[in-house]
Amino acid sequence: MNLRRQALLIAAFGIVYAVATAFAENSYYQLIMTVVPVWAVMGLAWNVLSGYSGLVSFGHAAFFGLGAYSLALAQIHWGLSPWLGIPLAGMVGALAGLVVGFPTFRLRGHYFALAMLAYPLALLYVFEWLGYQELTLPMQRQAPLAYMQFEDHRIYAWLALALMLGAMVLTGLIERSRFGMSLLAIKQDEAAAEAAGIRTLAWKLRAITLSGAMAGTIGGFYAVVLLVVTPPAVFGMLVSAQALIVAMFGGVGTLWGPVIGAVILVPLSELLHAKLGNVIPGIQGVVYGIAIVAVILLAPEGVFWKVKDLMLRRRVGKNLDQPQSAGPASAVVAELPLCKKGGDGAVVLEVRNVSKAFGGLQAVRDVSMKVVSGEILGIIGPNGAGKTTFFNLLNGFIRPDQGQILLEGRDIVGARPYEICAAGVGRTFQVVRPFRRMTVLENVVVGAYVHAASDREARANAEAALARVGLDRDAQLLAGSLSNKQLRLLELARALAGRPKVLLLDETLAGLGGGEVEEVIALVRKLAARGVTIVIIEHTMQAMVRLVDRFVVLNDGAVLAEGQPADITRNPAVIDAYLGKRWRVANA
Amino acid sequence: MTAAQLLENFLQALTAGLLTGAIYGLMCVGLSVIFGVMRVINFAQGDFMMLGMYVAYYAFGLFGAHAVFGTAMDPYIAALLAGPVIFVAGVIVHKLLVSRVTGIRGSALESEGHYAQLILTLGVALILQNGGLYVFGSTPVSIATPLSSSAWALGPLYRDATVFVNQGQAVAAVIAVVAVLGFVLFMARSRLGKSLRAAADNAEAAIYMGIDVDRAHCLAFGFGVGMTAIGGGLLASGGPFQPYVGLEYVIVMYAGVVLGGLGSVSGAFFGGLTIGLVQQLSTLFLPNQLQNTAIFVVFLVIVLLRPQGLFGRAARRT
Numbered sequence: 092m093n094l095r096r097q098a099l100l101i102a103a104f105g106i107v108y109a110v111a112t113a114f115a116e117n118s119y120y121q122l123i124m125t126v127v128p129v130w131a132v133m134g135l136a137w138n139v140l141s142g143y144s145g146l147v148s149f150g151h152a153a154f155f156g157l158g159a160y161s162l163a164l165a166q167i168h169w170g171l172s173p174w175l176g177i178p179l180a181g182m183v184g185a186l187a188g189l190v191v192g193f194p195t196f197r198l199r200g201h202y203f204a205l206a207m208l209a210y211p212l213a214l215l216y217v218f219e220w221l222g223y224q225e226l227t228l229p230m231q232r233q234a235p236l237a238y239m240q241f242e243d244h245r246i247y248a249w250l251a252l253a254l255m256l257g258a259m260v261l262t263g264l265i266e267r268s269r270f271g272m273s274l275l276a277i278k279q280d281e282a283a284a285e286a287a288g289i290r291t292l293a294w295k296l297r298a299i300t301l302s303g304a305m306a307g308t309i310g311g312f313y314a315v316v317l318l319v320v321t322p323p324a325v326f327g328m329l330v331s332a333q334a335l336i337v338a339m340f341g342g343v344g345t346l347w348g349p350v351i352g353a354v355i356l357v358p359l360s361e362l363l364h365a366k367l368g369n370v371i372p373g374i375q376g377v378v379y380g381i382a383i384v385a386v387i388l389l390a391p392e393g394v395f396w397k398v399k400d401l402m403l404r405r406r407v408g409k410n411l412d413q414p415q416s417a418g419p420a421s422a423v424v425a426e427l428p429l430c431k432k433g434g435d436g437a438v439v440l441e442v443r444n445v446s447k448a449f450g451g452l453q454a455v456r457d458v459s460m461k462v463v464s465g466e467i468l469g470i471i472g473p474n475g476a477g478k479t480t481f482f483n484l485l486n487g488f489i490r491p492d493q494g495q496i497l498l499e500g501r502d503i504v505g506a507r508p509y510e511i512c513a514a515g516v517g518r519t520f521q522v523v524r525p526f527r528r529m530t531v532l533e534n535v536v537v538g539a540y541v542h543a544a545s546d547r548e549a550r551a552n553a554e555a556a557l558a559r560v561g562l563d564r565d566a567q568l569l570a571g572s573l574s575n576k577q578l579r580l581l582e583l584a585r586a587l588a589g590r591p592k593v594l595l596l597d598e599t600l601a602g603l604g605g606g607e608v609e610e611v612i613a614l615v616r617k618l619a620a621r622g623v624t625i626v627i628i629e630h631t632m633q634a635m636v637r638l639v640d641r642f643v644v645l646n647d648g649a650v651l652a653e654g655q656p657a658d659i660t661r662n663p664a665v666i667d668a669y670l671g672k673r674w675r676v677a678n679a
Numbered sequence: 680m681t682a683a684q685l686l687e688n689f690l691q692a693l694t695a696g697l698l699t700g701a702i703y704g705l706m707c708v709g710l711s712v713i714f715g716v717m718r719v720i721n722f723a724q725g726d727f728m729m730l731g732m733y734v735a736y737y738a739f740g741l742f743g744a745h746a747v748f749g750t751a752m753d754p755y756i757a758a759l760l761a762g763p764v765i766f767v768a769g770v771i772v773h774k775l776l777v778s779r780v781t782g783i784r785g786s787a788l789e790s791e792g793h794y795a796q797l798i799l800t801l802g803v804a805l806i807l808q809n810g811g812l813y814v815f816g817s818t819p820v821s822i823a824t825p826l827s828s829s830a831w832a833l834g835p836l837y838r839d840a841t842v843f844v845n846q847g848q849a850v851a852a853v854i855a856v857v858a859v860l861g862f863v864l865f866m867a868r869s870r871l872g873k874s875l876r877a878a879a880d881n882a883e884a885a886i887y888m889g890i891d892v893d894r895a896h897c898l899a900f901g902f903g904v905g906m907t908a909i910g911g912g913l914l915a916s917g918g919p920f921q922p923y924v925g926l927e928y929v930i931v932m933y934a935g936v937v938l939g940g941l942g943s944v945s946g947a948f949f950g951g952l953t954i955g956l957v958q959q960l961s962t963l964f965l966p967n968q969l970q971n972t973a974i975f976v977v978f979l980v981i982v983l984l985r986p987q988g989l990f991g992r993a994a995r996r997t
Contacts, residue, residue, distance in 0.1 A: 145794075147794050147797065147798070149801070194979075194983050195983070197983060198982055198983070201720045201797070202937075202982050204720070204797055205720070205933050205937075205978075205982070206978075206979055206982050206983070208929075208930065209930055209975040209978050209979055210975075210979075212926070212927075212930060212971070212975055213971075213972045213975035213976065213979075216968055216969055216971050216972045217969070217972055219968055220966055220968040220969055220972075328926055329805075332801060332805060335798070335801070336802075339798060371813045372809075372812045372813060372817060373808070373809030373810065373811075373812035373813055373922075374809070374813075375809070376805045376806075376808065376809030376812075377805070377806055377809045377810055377813075379802075379805055380801075380802045380803065380804070380805030380806035380807075380809065381802070381806060382802075383798060383799070383801065383802035383805070384776060384799060384802035384803065384806070387780060387795050387798055387799045387802065388776070388779055388780075388799075391795055
């Protein structure tokens with residue numbers, strides 16, 4: 092959906108909702124019209140964090156409740172008007188998000204979800220203990236408007252609508268910016284995102300701060316609407332669950348999802364509650380429970396995506412997902428500005444006495460080497476020689492026990508992977524790690540952010556990088572639908588888009604057919620000729636001999652030999668440890 | 680406060696902590712079986728526990744004035760009955776719902792599969808607690824037992840410090856410990872227990888060895904909620920409860936399980952025991968209302984300080 096169409100749709104939806112509200116005569120329908128946007132905003136708040144970054148929060152009630160209580164307490168004790176109280180509630184929510192996020196982002200997966208659950212429940216008891224079992228906002232008969240107290244309850248619905256439209260626009264802006272793309276990349280593969288130069292912790296903190304602000308704001312507004320605040324009503328499990336459920340039901344990772352979820356589920360549960368509430372207490376909870384179970388079983392991606400899928404399928408038929416064949420990889424080598432022209436023989440990367448042990452296993456022992464600008468250095472060795480561990484040390488995934496790693500003379504030991512990427516070390520993975528739910532272009536754009544001042548520049552760099560590897564015709568395909576060779580090229584493009592000085596290629600030729608190997612070798616050579624220094628791990632000795640300028644042979648974590656291909660292939664120690672006797676016979 | 684009074688309060692809290700802790704331990708064992716075998720976070724565990732409490736409550740009502748097993752033992756027999764009943768309920772829920780997002784198929788979904796399980800069990804929890812409101816009513820109920828209103832007096836131990844041990848709680852704690860020991864033996868010795876452990880260790884390899892992993896998961900889910908339900912039944916004679924009681928215990932259980940190391944059955948028991956101690960000892964210097972907050976804080980501290988240490992598989996893979 093393009094920007095203008097999205098904006099028009101939001102505006103049209105707002106107008107329809109505002110008009111519908113005008114016709115809501117009785118106060119009960121007016122309340123429903125007010126509550127729908129409230130939960131939609133809660134869903135949108137949840138979506139900003141959990142929908143885009145994939146870290147599922149069970150604790151958004153913490154932000155909602157703190158927002159509601161700060162507004163109520165500020166009005167009761169300081170006479171603060173809700174017009175200021177709601178922004179205050181948002182700020183409290185943002186602060187709470189930051190305070191919660193900082194320690195909790197150390198956790199992943201289940202642990203994160205469970206820890207988030209504990210925050211609102213702990214707060215619930217604290218507020219009861221503080222004696223705030225029930226706070227009532229005082230009526231302000233002298234200046235009702237100044238205290239957001241309206242005779243006409245439709246005004247609350249319109250205010251709620253305004254907040255919801257604001258949240259939708261905010262989400263739309265996030266979605267198409269570096270912010271949203273970075274979160275999506277984190278969701279799909281956090282380590283790969285970090286290696287591609289994404290500051291994962293910083294983006295997650297921004298997301299939870301914003302998410303907390305949205306939840307706090309709407310919590311404050313909710314207090315104004317209901318006039319009474321109790322701990323179970325604002326910190327209770329159902330608050331967190333409703334936020335999650337409207338978002339998951341409608342569709343995660345889109346601004347329409349939570350709105351669709353709220354528009355369907357909130358009136359349904361409210362009406363059932365009104366009709367059957369005294370016969371079946373707890374019907375609301377049952378409705379939400381059934382809704383979420385049904386969604387998980389029938390349409391785990393949510394209503395929005397399900398409908399969109401169906402519409403797309405009808406419109407395009409079957410030929411949409413057919414991957415087009417990639418052109419010859421070396422066909423186009425577009426111009427891409429590089430950080431620095433290489434080939435001057437300067438040492439780019441120097442490793443000094445680096446060691447790493449995992450428990451009793453010495454994976455890398457006392458390795459030293461120099462990588463010269465513009466060269467292609469091949470690292471070979473038998474399985475378990477420590478090759479990939481060595482790459483993980485170089486790009487900051489793991490920290491060496493001892494030793495130094497100097498990038499252009501600067502020690503990068505202890506730097507985070509994204510810092511090392513920004514400093515000029517790009518990498519690919521032995522087992523490819525694309526962001527599968529993103530298009531080829533989006534994948535590469537994520538890699539381009541690290542050296543792009545604007546989103547536009549990132550896109551331009553990404554397109555140039557795609558052209559370089561010959562994937563430009565496949566830019567709009569989903570990464571999950573690519574062939575092995577295309578995935579290898581995609582990772583290469585993603586690393587190139589960050590304009591690396593040194594490119595670490597981890598078995599880039601693995602699993603490629605004979606002709607494909609030749610194409611990729613030609614491409615790597617071209618990259619090197621344009622000044623990118625390349626370190627490549629590979630098993631295919633035949634291919635490597637033709638590709639690299641120099642070899643380092645690792646065995647048992649240590650450097651066994653180092654030198655020109657011709658010397659290495661004749662070195663008896665290398666033949667014994669790695670190449671084997673058949674090599675000796677065949678090449679004697 | 681004199682030294683003797685301080686000592687008395689401390690010993691009293693310690694005793695209460697050990698007794699409730701033993702029951703928490705049993706509940707944690709149930710949760711940890713499910714996690715250990717299926718790698719599923721069951722959000723609805725607390726609500727199955729709540730169901731166990733009500734099963735015990737109604738079974739006790741059935742025994743009623745007849746005192747089928749003697750007035751003293753009735754509540755405990757009722758609690759044990761909750762085990763098989765909830766086992767069956769668990770197997771049904773697993774077959775109908777949980778199995779669709781777990782097992783080999785679920786683990787193939789990687790992290791997204793895990794979230795599907797987590798959120799599915801959240802839905803089950805909402806249905807159980809709110810459905811429970813309709814079926815059981817919102818008025819708190821309790822099981823009155825003659826033992827729970829009598830206590831053994833230990834002491835005077837030091838000067839005139841005397842510790843009272845509630846007889847009802849003591850019997851419940853002993854039953855809980857016996858149940859845990861029985862289950863540990865079952866897992867270690869029996870053929871079925873071994874197949875469960877094999878499925879837990881490596882589901883794929885277990886399939887190649889001819890173990891029906893789907894059946895193992897189903898049984899593990901049943902055993903897990905059944906064990907926890909017995910714990911709930913034992914707690915039911917300790918005080919009033921209502922359909923929303925499960926939620927508080929979800930955190931209690933997860934705190935214990937995480938403390939003991941996710942997936943370790945014996946660890947879960949000692950984790951639960953520790954949580955019971957934390958809860959009771961916190962009353963020495965915190966107001967009663969903050970008992971649960973103390974547990975949540977301990978839980979957060981555990982997960983934050985030992986994020987991966989207690990859970991090998993969550994270790995960051997690059």
